Amino acid sequence: xxxxxxxxxxxxxxxxxxxxxxxxxxxxxxxxxxxxxxxxxxxxxxxxxxxxxxxxxxxxxxxxxxxxxxxxxxxxxxxxxxxxxxxxxxxxxxxxxxxxxxxxxxxxxxxxxxxxxxxxxxxxxxxxxxxxxxxxxxxxxxxxxxxxxxxxxxxxxxxxxxxxxxxxxxxxxxxxxxxxxxxxxxxxxxxxxxxxxxxxxxxxxxxxxxxxxxxxxxxxxxxxxxxxxxxxxxxxxxxxxxxxxxxxxxxxxxxxxxxxxxxxxxxxxxxxxxxxxxxxxxxxxxxxxxxxxxxxxxxxxxxxxxxxxxxxxxxxxxxxxxxxxxxxxxxxxxxxxxxxxxxxxxxxxxxxxxxxxxxxxxxxxxxxxxxxxxxxxxxxxxxxxxxxxxxxxxxxxxxxxxxxxxxxxxxxxxxxxxxxxxxxxxxxxxxxxxxxxxxxxxxxxxxxxxxxxxxxxxxxxxxxxxxxxxxxxxxxxxxxxxxxxxxxxxxxxxxxxxxxxxxxxxxxxxxxxxxxxxxxxxxxxxxxxxxxxxxxxxxxxx
Amino acid sequence: xxxxxxxxxxxxxxxxxxxxxxxxxxxxxxxxxxxxxxxxxxxxxxxxxxxxxxxxxxxxxxxxxxxxxxxxxxxxxxxxxxxxxxxxxxxxxxxxxxxxxxxxxxxxxxxxxxxxxxxxxxxxxxxxxxxxxxxxxxxxxxxxxxxxxxxxxxxxxxxxxxxxxxxxxxxxxxxxxxxxxxxxxxxxxxxxxxxxxxxxxxxxxxxxxxxxxxxxxxxxxxxxxxxxxxxxxxxxxxxxxxxxxxxxxxxxxxxxxxxxxxxxxxxxxxxxxxxxxxxxxxxxxxxxxxxxxxxxxxxxxxxxxxx
Numbered sequence: 001x002x003x004x005x006x007x008x009x010x011x012x013x014x015x016x017x018x019x020x021x022x023x024x025x026x027x028x029x030x031x032x033x034x035x036x037x038x039x040x041x042x043x044x045x046x047x048x049x050x051x052x053x054x055x056x057x058x059x060x061x062x063x064x065x066x067x068x069x070x071x072x073x074x075x076x077x078x079x080x081x082x083x084x085x086x087x088x089x090x091x092x093x094x095x096x097x098x099x100x101x102x103x104x105x106x107x108x109x110x111x112x113x114x115x116x117x118x119x120x121x122x123x124x125x126x127x128x129x130x131x132x133x134x135x136x137x138x139x140x141x142x143x144x145x146x147x148x149x150x151x152x153x154x155x156x157x158x159x160x161x162x163x164x165x166x167x168x169x170x171x172x173x174x175x176x177x178x179x180x181x182x183x184x185x186x187x188x189x190x191x192x193x194x195x196x197x198x199x200x201x202x203x204x205x206x207x208x209x210x211x212x213x214x215x216x217x218x219x220x221x222x223x224x225x226x227x228x229x230x231x232x233x234x235x236x237x238x239x240x241x242x243x244x245x246x247x248x249x250x251x252x253x254x255x256x257x258x259x260x261x262x263x264x265x266x267x268x269x270x271x272x273x274x275x276x277x278x279x280x281x282x283x284x285x286x287x288x289x290x291x292x293x294x295x296x297x298x299x300x301x302x303x304x305x306x307x308x309x310x311x312x313x314x315x316x317x318x319x320x321x322x323x324x325x326x327x328x329x330x331x332x333x334x335x336x337x338x339x340x341x342x343x344x345x346x347x348x349x350x351x352x353x354x355x356x357x358x359x360x361x362x363x364x365x366x367x368x369x370x371x372x373x374x375x376x377x378x379x380x381x382x383x384x385x386x387x388x389x390x391x392x393x394x395x396x397x398x399x400x401x402x403x404x405x406x407x408x409x410x411x412x413x414x415x416x417x418x419x420x421x422x423x424x425x426x427x428x429x430x431x432x433x434x435x436x437x438x439x440x441x442x443x444x445x446x447x448x449x450x451x452x453x454x455x456x457x458x459x460x461x462x463x464x465x466x467x468x469x470x471x472x473x474x475x476x477x478x479x480x481x482x483x484x485x486x487x488x489x490x491x492x493x494x495x496x497x498x499x500x501x502x503x504x505x506x507x508x509x510x511x512x513x514x515x516x517x518x519x520x521x522x523x524x525x526x527x528x529x530x531x532x533x534x535x536x537x538x539x540x541x542x
Numbered sequence: 543x544x545x546x547x548x549x550x551x552x553x554x555x556x557x558x559x560x561x562x563x564x565x566x567x568x569x570x571x572x573x574x575x576x577x578x579x580x581x582x583x584x585x586x587x588x589x590x591x592x593x594x595x596x597x598x599x600x601x602x603x604x605x606x607x608x609x610x611x612x613x614x615x616x617x618x619x620x621x622x623x624x625x626x627x628x629x630x631x632x633x634x635x636x637x638x639x640x641x642x643x644x645x646x647x648x649x650x651x652x653x654x655x656x657x658x659x660x661x662x663x664x665x666x667x668x669x670x671x672x673x674x675x676x677x678x679x680x681x682x683x684x685x686x687x688x689x690x691x692x693x694x695x696x697x698x699x700x701x702x703x704x705x706x707x708x709x710x711x712x713x714x715x716x717x718x719x720x721x722x723x724x725x726x727x728x729x730x731x732x733x734x735x736x737x738x739x740x741x742x743x744x745x746x747x748x749x750x751x752x753x754x755x756x757x758x759x760x761x762x763x764x765x766x767x768x769x770x771x772x773x774x775x776x777x778x779x780x781x782x783x784x785x786x787x788x789x790x791x792x793x794x795x796x797x798x799x800x801x802x803x804x805x806x807x808x809x810x811x812x813x814x815x816x817x818x819x820x821x822x823x824x825x826x827x828x829x830x831x832x833x834x835x836x837x838x839x840x841x842x843x844x845x846x847x848x849x
Contacts (some may be wrong), residue, residue: 046579046811048625055581116805127588130596132579135586149588220626221634222799223710230739248706249806251694255795256705260698263706390810424578424812431577431584456583464583 002218003429024205028161035241037227037465037542038523040244040265041254044221048204051190052124052131057444061533063187064244066107066209067227068118068234070098071185075529076449077539078291078345080182084112084191086167093178093485096171098165106193106331107214107229114169116191122157123148123197124188135463138448139174139180163537165416176483178490183447192293212238212537238537239525258494264523264541269516271393274332281518285333289531291345291445292513293453294335296385296401296422297467298506304379312375315360316504317383317438320408323361326400327511334516337361338509341498342453343445345530351491357502357509365408372409382413386439388426390420394440401510430466441466441507448530450494454478458506469506473497543840546848549838554829559611561825566607568751575812579623582748591606594820597621597815611820618823620809620815628819630791631804637822643712643785645720646727650778652729658735658774659767665740673736677729686812689722689795693771705795719796727781740772745769772842779835783828787821 017448045059051067070085083087086099104112125128125137127147134147141160146153156471160172166266173180183189191210196203206215212234215227227242246263248254251270257263258282269277277285298305298314305314323337336344340356359367372378385402387394402415418437420426429435443464445452455478456462460470462528475495481493501507515532566652576590576599585593594600597620598609613620620627661670696718697705707715719730742748743766751761790802801820808816841848 005733044807046626048626049670055583125590130592131591132589133587134589147586147588149586151593219634219709219803220624221631246709247799249794249797249799249803253706254794256698260701260705262704422572422578422810422812424575425573427577427580427584428573431574444582463586539549 001375005536011485033182033542034239035351037242037244038240038264038539038541039244040062041251041263041267042247044247046130049207050131051120051192053187054187055132057533059153060187062224063190064533065213066207066215067187067190067209068211069185069187069190073185073425073530075535077347078350078530080185093176093483094173096180098169098171100167102167103231104209106208108193108195108208110193112191113166113209114163116193118161118169119197120190121161121190123192124481125158126156128154136186136188136350138414139173139175139177142382142405143174148165177212179449182449186365205329212236213242216296220251229327236537240539240541243536258518258520264520265517265526265534267517268303272336277518284519286517286526286528287514289344290513290515291530292342292532293338293343293443294510294513295441296438296508296510298438299433299440300468300470301433302436309375311504312371313378314386314508315367316375317405318360318505318508319362320372320405321331321401322363322404323511326397326404330396331399334514335511338511341501341509342450343512345446346450350448351494353495356492356498360502360505361509368408373443378414383415384418384437385415386418386420386437389425390422395419398440428510450491451482454483454494458501467507471500474500543848550833557829558825560585562818563607567603567607567820569602569812569814571706572812575814578812584589619819622816623677623811623813628815631816632819632823635799635801635804638798639786639789639802640802641646641711641713642716642720642723642789642798643782645781646724646785647778649724650731650781654731655774659733659739660764662736662739668817673732677732680725682730685722685801686728686795688725689792692718692722693795709799712796719792719798723792724787731774731777735770735773739766742766742770768842772839775836775838775842779831782831783824785822786827789799
């Protein structure tokens with residue numbers, strides 16, 4: 001890689017002397033140059049960059065470029081396809097045998113073996129390593145020893161993982177989970193090289209992975225330069241010479257920089273610019289569905305919201321919200337009104353069912369009013385929708401939702417927004433179960449499975465069940481779906497569970513969020529994957 | 543003089559302790575920062591407890607403060623949530639902000655004082671009225687409007703500058719942001735100098751100097767300006783600290799990764815270590831700048847002496 005870089009430099013220098021032709025961006029000139037580097041906006045990752053420690057988009061973006069796991073989600077369909085996995089076999093949905101493909105290496109030359117996976121997963125699960133995504137390994141047998149809910153851990157490795165050969169290992173789960181192999185495309189399951197364990201600090205300064213790119217230079221908080229790894233053995237080689245991820249203090253500035261021609265790709269169009277973006281960029285503006293849904297959750301630990309008949313109030317509130325108008329005017333169609341609790345990126349086969357919510361998600365002020373009265377009226381005569389005011393322009397839509405509810409109920413004081421200063425404080429109030437009324441909730445999928453949209457959010461005691469909703473019938477259907485080996489049947493069971501959720505209106509679905517991006521004239525083949533992250537390796541420059 | 547400096551330095555200690563304690567308490571009142579660390583999903587209790595322990599958040603606040611101050615004397619400002627030592631963050635942020643502040647202060651001194659002298663000497667003339675109007679406009683338009691407007695015009699429409707400052711943030715890229723940052727203070731410096739000059743122009747010592755037949759530029763620089771600068775120096779001195787801490791808007795607009803940006807991130811993520819560390823250093827900057835201003839008085843006006 002280095003050699004090529006040098007050669008190109010020499011050619012450029014010669015060209016510059018001969019014809020004063022510019023060789024910008026460390027590449028050459030000409031159409032679709034495979035050596036040219038593009039620049040892209042970035043945000044400072046919140047946590048140290050480790051696969052099992054990264055739970056937000058910015059860090060995930062990098063992991064997606066420098067790592068390949070057993071599976072990879074198709075950028076277009078979201079389907080989990082084998083990447084490093086030769087095969088993953090099971091007969092009982094609980095014991096899996098994984099065979100890793102031969103011939104893969106990390107960019108430092110180390111071979112990717114079964115051990116690379118097992119070591120990485122053990123590291124990720126172990127309590128003493130403080131990994132934010134440790135719960136991803138919770139299904140694996142022995143997790144409760146490695147990561148007890150309180151007290152010291154009594155084991156360092158997961159008993160459910162066994163290396164059976166250089167390229168094979170077995171996974172034993174603590175319960176049946178038929179779609180487990182499909183979760184393995186999540187970055188937390190990436191393999192790690194020995195270098196990670198031998199010199200952890202050095203690795204964090206310059207991560208080494210097995211993906212199509214390698215980290216060339218990383219200045220924390222300001223820029224990461226990724227370059228194409230020429231010897232990358234996978235089928236999805238980088239179509240460009242590399243990507244410079246630049247940290248921006250504000251996405252407005254990134255957008256301005258794109259307009260001025262100093263930046264190639266912005267993957268987060270600021271809300272204020274959505275009105276102009278089509279005239280500014282034309283075809284170079286992308287607005288595609290992503291696996292993100294926004295909902296309004298309820299505090300079911302509060303008697304006002306869990307007493308009999310209150311489901312009518314919740315349904316009434318849902319029907320009082322004019323989703324179409326809000327998504328059109330406030331979000332400029334970067335959101336789509338929701339009609340179920342999943343996301344269109346799953347596709348029909350994956351469990352997305354348009355209209356599952358039925359009339360409860362349609363705007364109908366008259367019936368809304370009637371239902372709320374039948375249910376005993378709004379608790380305390382008023383609902384307060386709590387949200388965090390520091391990021392994500394939540395204020396605008398909460399105010400609009402309240403406005404819609406007030407109009408439907410002919411009552412100016414029926415609904416008000418209740419802003420909380422910081423996200424951390426907002427999360428505090430949720431964790432401490434201090435919410436006295438509905439609050440904003442959002443879910444970005446970890447993997448494109450219907451299970452991921454239901455179980456973590458609504459299963460009794462689940463990690464993101466912030467409203468503490470609990471329903472035996474729902475839990476039972478989810479359990480049965482997880483145990484079902486036939487995918488179609490499993491999805492059908494999940495949808496039945498979703499219907500239980502609908503009948504109780506466990507949370508009000510608002511809209512599906514799109515990913516939006518804009519790019520410069522230098523680029524082509526720019527797409528966003530279902531996680532709303534650009535598919536960097538497909539982008540052509542020039 | 544020496545004793546005065548020592549006394550002033552000693553006075554700084556209680557101010558320093560008080561200021562850091564206040565900031566520490568304020569950040570802690572906001573609640574548990576770990577809650578925001580795991581995104582829209584609750585951290586699993588075991589990991590949260592472990593993280594809380596690692597950052598010392600499981601101890602009572604007074605103990606956290608004592609530990610923090612103890613570490614501070616060994617030069618340890620703690621660790622930010624992304625695993626980076628706060629001193630490392632400071633090492634990258636402060637040089638950038640200092641450069642930006644230097645540019646801003648230079649604008650204030652050079653442009654502000656020159657305009658002030660010119661208008662002060664020509665009171666009531668068209669130049670004076672023009673500059674007065676201009677400063678009025680600058681004072682009344684918020685910084686972010688000026689910043690965004692200049693960024694749009696110079697950066698996008700005319701392409702004279704890059705709208706975003708690069709990571710290295712060299713001086714030449716900081717000229718426009720520095721001007722934006724300085725703009726409001728610049729207007730105040732102009733007005734302060736103008737008033738001061740206009741007032742002192744009629745004083746006895748100026749008349750004496752003119753009567754002695756001193757050349758005009760000497761009268762202005764050595765006699766008139768020197769005596770008129772005391773209020774201006776006071777203002778610029780306190781402005782150094784204000785500019786460094788208040789650069790948050792300018793830094794955001796022009797993508798400058800300086801102190802303002804780090805503070806903003808620290809507050810958003812409720813990162814006690816970052817916020818307290820940066821504010822502590824800013825408090826020190828304020829105190830030192832104030833001391834320097836007081837010492838400068840004696841240079842400008844020898845009648846002022848320190849016991």
